[in-house]
Amino acid sequence: MPVIRKKLAGYVGFANLPNQVHRKSVRKGFQFTAMVVGESGLGKSTLINTLFNTPLYPPKDSLPPSAERPKTVVIESIGADIEENGVRLHLTVVDTPGFGDFVNNDESWRPIVENIESRFDSYLEQENRVNRQKIVDNRVHACLYFIQPTGHSLKQIDIEFMRRLHTRVNLIPIIAKADTLTDEEVRDFKARILADIAYHKIHIFQAPTYENEDEETLAEAAEIASKIPFAVVGSDSLVETADGREVRGRAYPWGVVEVDNEEHCDFVKLRQMLVRTYMEELREYTNDVLYENWRTEKLLSMGVAQDSSVFREINPSAKIQEERIMHEAKLAKMEAEMKMVFQQKVQEKESKLKQSEEELYARHKDMKESLEKQRTDLEEKKRRIESGRPLTPEKNATKNRRFLR
Ligand SMILES: Nc1nc2c(ncn2[C@@H]2O[C@H](COP(=O)(O)OP(=O)(O)O)[C@@H](O)[C@H]2O)c(=O)[nH]1
Ligand SMILES: [Mg+2]
Numbered sequence: 001m002p003v004i005r006k007k008l009a010g011y012v013g014f015a016n017l018p019n020q021v022h023r024k025s026v027r028k029g030f031q032f033t034a035m036v037v038g039e040s041g042l043g044k045s046t047l048i049n050t051l052f053n054t055p056l057y058p059p060k061d062s063l064p065p066s067a068e069r070p071k072t073v074v075i076e077s078i079g080a081d082i083e084e085n086g087v088r089l090h091l092t093v094v095d096t097p098g099f100g101d102f103v104n105n106d107e108s109w110r111p112i113v114e115n116i117e118s119r120f121d122s123y124l125e126q127e128n129r130v131n132r133q134k135i136v137d138n139r140v141h142a143c144l145y146f147i148q149p150t151g152h153s154l155k156q157i158d159i160e161f162m163r164r165l166h167t168r169v170n171l172i173p174i175i176a177k178a179d180t181l182t183d184e185e186v187r188d189f190k191a192r193i194l195a196d197i198a199y200h201k202i203h204i205f206q207a208p209t210y211e212n213e214d215e216e217t218l219a220e221a222a223e224i225a226s227k228i229p230f231a232v233v234g235s236d237s238l239v240e241t242a243d244g245r246e247v248r249g250r251a252y253p254w255g256v257v258e259v260d261n262e263e264h265c266d267f268v269k270l271r272q273m274l275v276r277t278y279m280e281e282l283r284e285y286t287n288d289v290l291y292e293n294w295r296t297e298k299l300l301s302m303g304v305a306q307d308s309s310v311f312r313e314i315n316p317s318a319k320i321q322e323e324r325i326m327h328e329a330k331l332a333k334m335e336a337e338m339k340m341v342f343q344q345k346v347q348e349k350e351s352k353l354k355q356s357e358e359e360l361y362a363r364h365k366d367m368k369e370s371l372e373k374q375r376t377d378l379e380e381k382k383r384r385i386e387s388g389r390p391l392t393p394e395k396n397a398t399k400n401r402r403f404l405r
Helices: 014-019 023-028 044-051 109-127 156-165 183-199 215-227 267-277 279-301 316-386 393-404
Strands: 030-037 076-084 087-095 142-147 171-175 238-240 246-252 255-258
Touching: 030 044, 030 109, 030 279, 044 087, 044 142, 044 267, 109 156, 109 279, 142 156, 156 171, 171 183, 171 267, 215 267, 267 279
Parallel strands: 030 087, 030 142, 142 171
Antiparallel strands: 076 087, 238 246, 246 255
16 A cells, blocks of 8 residues: 655645644644545546645556456555645545445445454554554544435445444545536435435434534534535546636536536535534544444453443543643643742852852951051050150160260
8 A cells, every 4th residue: 555645735724723623733733534435437536636636646547458457445545745834734545446346246345344443453552552652543534435426316335335334434425426417416316315324324424513603603514514415526627617717627518517616516515524624523533432432342342341430431621621730730840940940049149148248247347457456556656645655665765865865
């Protein structure tokens, strides 16, 4: 499975992610893995290229008729590092060419389930390591399931696939090549697909709504939800419209179907859901529900009884609270350390001052003493002069004697 690394250009929309998540993940960058499933020729590769605004998939080499076609579903993944407004995203697209292309497709879903579970396995294995700092999250966060634009209803293989996969991955059903259907056909087809999905109790990804959200957010969520299954048109080339605009789209004798025009298809809404609005929700649901359920099943099947004190559910608000407490403790520690350093400095300064004060005092004392001595000496001299006695008796005595002579 070769991983191709590319620097991508062009606006995708995930720079909006900081609004969705913790700053920490922004610094580290995101890992997001999307899987595309559907029969060959439904436009999977084209849509991925359209979605990420880049030729992630090179044009297909058409196989010569004599060539041996693979007999199983081949799973390939392509990776790309995208950066937008300083937000890094490591995107992996898992493609499943060959799905549904066989005479007997009864087990087409099996290699895909195995692939998804082996990614859970790898995550579990990393979680169990002593050092869990560098966990690489290769779990599939969203699975775009391409439905053939028949205009009838879901086929057996679609139902089978979704039934097998809905407990393991966020399913996002998509009507491929919607430009081959009229608006009316799309509307009816959508209704029938949703009815089938409900009838078979298939769980597709539903955007969560929270209380106390503003009207705009609620309206956006409702708008996105109303488009499921997204009827999409993919194109990696630009075409000219009748009014002379260059757009991504598909040209027909009767006109141009524009990929980025919400009147023409649901591509913009799909991208909005996948990348801008719900990338973090998809990651969270994968981690908290899909992966957690798989892990519990796996551990139970291995005979490990669930100890609720060990496998406690991760509650996001409790986690934020925990992080906040830890952050506050860190701040308090820093403050205490700073206080200590400050006190030490003050003490040093004080003892230095005291020392120089003592020195000054000693000098002052010396000077005062010597001044005192000088003063008493002078007073003594003064008294002697006043009393007429010689200042220095012995010396003056000889002098006087000489004088007297
Ligand atoms: N009409 C129409 N054709 C498309 C659309 N998307 C892709 N195609 C064409 O369908 C063919 C198969 O596309 P490809 O992306 O290779 O399909 P994949 O096998 O599912 O990966 C190509 O000729 C595409 O140009 C679409 O939205 N509408
Ligand atoms: Mg392809």
